[in-house]
Amino acid sequence: MSSILIKGGTVVNADRSFGADVLSQDGKIVAVGENLTAPAGATVVDALGQYVIPGGIDPHTHMQLPFMGTTTMDDFFTGTAAGMAGGTTTIIDFVIPNPQQNIMEAYQTWRGWAEKAASDYSFHVAVTWWDDSVRRDMGTLVQNEGVNSFKHFMAYKNAIMCDDETLVNSFKRCMELGAMPTVHAENGELVFLLQRQIAEMGITGPEGHPLSRPTGVEGEAANRAIAIADVLNVPIYVVHVSCIEAAEAIARARARGQRVYGEVLAGHLVVDDSVYRHPDFATAAAHVMSPPFRPKGNQEFLWRGLQSGNLHTTATDHCTFCAAQKAAGKDDFSKIPNGCGGVEERMAVIWDAGVNTGRLTPSEFVAVTSANTARLFNIYPQKGSVSVGADADLVVWDPAGTKTLSAKTQHSKGDFNIFEGRTVRGIPSHTISQGELVLVQGDLRAVQGKGRYIKRAPFSSNFAANKLRAETMAPSAVKR
Ligand code: URQ
Ligand code: ZN
Ligand code: ZN
Numbered sequence: 001m002s003s004i005l006i007k008g009g010t011v012v013n014a015d016r017s018f019g020a021d022v023l024s025q026d027g028k029i030v031a032v033g034e035n036l037t038a039p040a041g042a043t044v045v046d047a048l049g050q051y052v053i054p055g056g057i058d059p060h061t062h063m064q065l066p067f068m069g070t071t072t073m074d075d076f077f078t079g080t081a082a083g084m085a086g087g088t089t090t091i092i093d094f095v096i097p098n099p100q101q102n103i104m105e106a107y108q109t110w111r112g113w114a115e116k117a118a119s120d121y122s123f124h125v126a127v128t129w130w131d132d133s134v135r136r137d138m139g140t141l142v143q144n145e146g147v148n149s150f151k152h153f154m155a156y157k158n159a160i161m162c163d164d165e166t167l168v169n170s171f172k173r174c175m176e177l178g179a180m181p182t183v184h185a186e187n188g189e190l191v192f193l194l195q196r197q198i199a200e201m202g203i204t205g206p207e208g209h210p211l212s213r214p215t216g217v218e219g220e221a222a223n224r225a226i227a228i229a230d231v232l233n234v235p236i237y238v239v240h241v242s243c244i245e246a247a248e249a250i251a252r253a254r255a256r257g258q259r260v261y262g263e264v265l266a267g268h269l270v271v272d273d274s275v276y277r278h279p280d281f282a283t284a285a286a287h288v289m290s291p292p293f294r295p296k297g298n299q300e301f302l303w304r305g306l307q308s309g310n311l312h313t314t315a316t317d318h319c320t321f322c323a324a325q326k327a328a329g330k331d332d333f334s335k336i337p338n339g340c341g342g343v344e345e346r347m348a349v350i351w352d353a354g355v356n357t358g359r360l361t362p363s364e365f366v367a368v369t370s371a372n373t374a375r376l377f378n379i380y381p382q383k384g385s386v387s388v389g390a391d392a393d394l395v396v397w398d399p400a401g402t403k404t405l406s407a408k409t410q411h412s413k414g415d416f417n418i419f420e421g422r423t424v425r426g427i428p429s430h431t432i433s434q435g436e437l438v439l440v441q442g443d444l445r446a447v448q449g450k451g452r453y454i455k456r457a458p459f460s461s462n463f464a465a466n467k468l469r470a471e472t473m474a475p476s477a478v479k480r
Pocket of ligand 3: 060061062317319
């Protein structure tokens, strides 16, 4: 394994930034300090005038996802390679069992697919149905496989949508195991009814998609999931918060002391619903994802959520379908495969629209692109920190570097870019993954299969044990 000395940069962690050199050896950070000397044979990277930040973590991707009758364009190699081109060195993807499918079988399938990953990866596991075997297998996944988060889709009726029985039982099980429940918060019954109503009005084009998923559909589900979590006294993480109603639901709950966390997609921060009114079907359909891009005004509210600390992480929901795949919905918008890309562009878009505008400090940028995800999913400081002992997942960030984002130059195998034509200032000049240089001034050196599966320990299960103890010690339980 190689040694790399990053000289002359400004280290930026979520808590502070300071001038220091960074030395990595055998895939770990071994020194952070001033005037470090390079051991024999080390590669030296000149970081003068640049920042040295923890590798980005994207907590929401779908590589090689079979969905809506097709499979996403990016697999675990091309998707993680694209991520590293943009400074993301770890993804948390999703195992999504079919209803009634054994979740251990689904987990093994996804583990097989991910072996070709070029960067480190981990998995949330979706609970799409419920019986005692699911309850049992959730325990196996936590205790033996390093899974500490379980996803619940409240949308996608007649497919992977959870009913309240599944939500309630699975949230309770998460509590017992010390795992984080997460939700896709859209009321799938409302979507199903609105899709049919809109079709009956003769609307078949992509403009029907946002009409069938208004912000109230997301607000209702976010409030319901938060209320269930509150009654069961379990933390909850809401993925791809896209609108004011959902962000307010989180802020209200947090103001009452409830442990609720929110994730925002780079796309939802800068793209609005005007894209669905584009006359070209392929362009409008390329933006069909759920929750949809929202009317102007929602974006600024999401930025305020990140600034206020009521929203915590940023992600992409990278789930790429090409024009031919999106054309499945040519005559019926509800058949357009839902998903967009972004894994390569996330960090530059958030730096350009966040730090360059003064919305975020560099440390807050690190928090929302890496450290907060590491903390919430219990892999901090192995990930999400430039500190001795952490994995040598590092980005040398050039605040003066510029790039125009385009499908023509992206590394994703998708054929569309929702940030097409956006020129950003602030890009990675070097990405280091597991102590190896994988990006050097635009030259991507991703290696298929190099990525590792990252286990994530459960949160303190003492809490569950203590609660149990309290119940058994309650006066009524004490024998006279
Ligand atoms: O809902 C999700 O997160 C997956 C199925 C990706 N597609 C999407 O439209 N967000
Ligand atoms: Zn989703
Ligand atoms: Zn998703």
